[in-house]
Amino acid sequence: MSILFSPLTVRDVTTRNRLWVAPMCQYSAVDGVPQEWHHTHLAQFASGGAGLVVAEATAVSPEGRISPEDVGIWNDEQRRAWEPITAAVRSRGAVAGVQLAHAGRKASTWSPFAGGSGSVPASDGGWEALAPSALAYEGYATPRALDTAGIDAVVADFAAAAARSIDAGFQVLEIHAAHGYLLHEFLSPLSNERTDEYGGSLENRARLLLRVVGAVRDAAPRAPLFVRFSATDWADGGLDVDETATVARWAADAGADLFDISSGGLVAHQRITPAPGYQVGLADHVRREAGVPVNAVGLIYDAAQAEQILQDGEADAIMAGREWLRDPHFALRAAGELGEEISYWPKQYVRARRRLA
Template structure:
């Protein structure tokens, strides 16, 4: 099943082994660099069905770090274009994750030498959130007012239009890992008493507005939403709420759901292991009646194939295994005894038989 095609809207992906979005913290003023080209295109050469580019901020204050990629201006759009063209030329599909980091913005990148919030004098900025509640160890954000919320929804729509113009064929709205849209969804970070807080319907209101804005800007593009299936913390967002909101999101035009977990609070209780998030994806698929992919240490062909055989998900995304082996799909096809017709001809001499 891993090497059977998958169709979403009018787009057919050549297989169901996909590349997760992975931040590289290597952009300059939000503009992707040569590193991004090499990093992403190698996965297409390696047989990926979908190459999802990293979180691209929809506004400058939405970056996780000063080195994050963006899609809020035309210079960034134009820099992404040759990357998407190269991915497409190698038979894969280019996607991009549209994101706003909210209270987890303006932080040092993993290899910048600092920790926590970057101060203004070092290039940082004031962060925003649904409520003025800080992530542990980070600066306190400013609460978004209603005009700010309108701007966030509009920024996602404008970013979607630029992404399509840049050649991305799949768009993903990032509502996971403790970033802004997830912050609105979770009662641990959303303490509002207006129409954007309190009930599940209210906490999901901004996400649904964002989906509406993205769908209006890109009516034909397959639209994914990434959720954290659970906060893994007492009193937090959980998989039952994820399934309900996924169903609402589908009614607003979302096509596919990328189910991860955690990231909202530092005191989460998660023990990673191969396949540890698969049941979250399976439950959302089952209860919401939507298409999903699974993630989380799905690092071998056998494990990835089993997820599909069990009916837990419609596709599999991996991250770190693609970093270890950019030709993961080609290797997996040999391990599963599947003959592919999209091995690069330059590499055929290296193809082993099972």
Template structure:
């Protein structure tokens, strides 16, 4: 059996393989409620053999949405709309997770396939954004700095969303502390200029993330929690791999079970060179130096490459995004390419299984 098709256990949840689906925003929700599109989008990956499927960045409060079309978990109606989607994923043998998120200063923006770019004006459905400091992301509207009461409300909102996620049937929760969104904004000195208990030192900048983690752990005891980090801002003076390693250790000590290692997204002037596996070295470093389990992401688009990442000890699992969009049966295809004998080809598709 290949490493890619060896099961992995997160607390009491067994994931059938290590080829997972990254959270990918669809910008197709209505008032935070997922639609039929989300049902088909996510269930197809389960039919295609995915191990763990993380639903897209799902806002814990309305003002935390990246765009007006983002999904949410701040109401019971949203929870109830997620439930049949989660059931469809689970009935096909995959594990369903959800990424809990707050976009901070990168909220209230036009979705990628809209006619406009930048921040959405208030008269067109936009809202005032919040952040650690009143520093705008380049090209976006200036946010309002959160006061201490506002920070407390964010923590409470993550906990409430975690409870709703579990009620909807999600078996894994991911905290989004990457890609320039609110938790990442607090972590990075480029976006966090506070002079109180949430700014300055690394301990202070990590305080909100750790409080959110504690609150989610209390709200969803026993449920595996993944933390997604951008391991570097790819910009001078920003958050870096050294700090990621340290905070990953702290998060593991507070009950985080796994770490999803990505990079970038905090500033528009980042300098990044992409290519197949361009972020794997970051996952390997966090795994080795923090002593925590991780997954790697970043243009890992073929089975042999994914298997090599695991065989070389760079990660414990691989998440892919665009390749699943190109081929929703990526895992079925990979099992054939690697010669893995799996027993979860859908019976309806067996006639197409290569021999």
């Protein structure tokens, strides 16, 4: 059997394969409540053979949304709306995961479908963004720097969202500390100019993340806990992959189990040259230096590419995003490409399992 189609167990949860669906924002919620679109969107990937399906960045508080159309899990109405969605994913043989998020200074922005750019004003349903320091992302409104009470509230919000997520039927929790959102903003010296215990040294800049990891672990003691990192800011003076590996070790000690390694998103002047698998080396570095399991993500298009990453020991699992959007049955197709006989083709689709010449 290929590594890609071998199971992976994290704590008490086993995914049937290592080809996973990355969290992808849909900007289609109403007051943070997921809609029928989210149900169909996520369930189709489970039907398509995914091992793990991770729901998009899900705000832990109203002010933690990227846009007014983001999903959330800060109240019980949202929890109830997630329940049939997680049940649909699980009933199709996949593991249901959720990415818990706070957008920080990149909150209260127009969704891609809204026609605006930059920050949403209060008159149009926007709100004041929060951040480690009063430094705006380019083109956005200046955020308010969190005080100590505000930081404590963020930790409490993540813990409450974690407990509510388990009640909603999610089996895996991921903390979003990447792509320029709040926890990443604290980690990077480009967005964190604090002079208190949450700024300055790497240990101080990582303090909020580690508090969140500990609080989420306490709220969900048995659930597999992932952390998504931007391993580098792709900008001079920013967070780099060596620092990320150090923080990953600390986060593992605090209760995290696996690390989802992405990159970028913190500053508009980042310099990235995307190419197939361009972030795999970052995942490999964190895996080796921190001694922790990781998944690779980013422009991973086909089965052979994904399998080779695992064969080379650069990652323990693969997340993909756009390829699942192009083909919601990516895993079924990938199994055929690798010559794997899997047992979880939907019986309704089994007639298409083999293509006749």
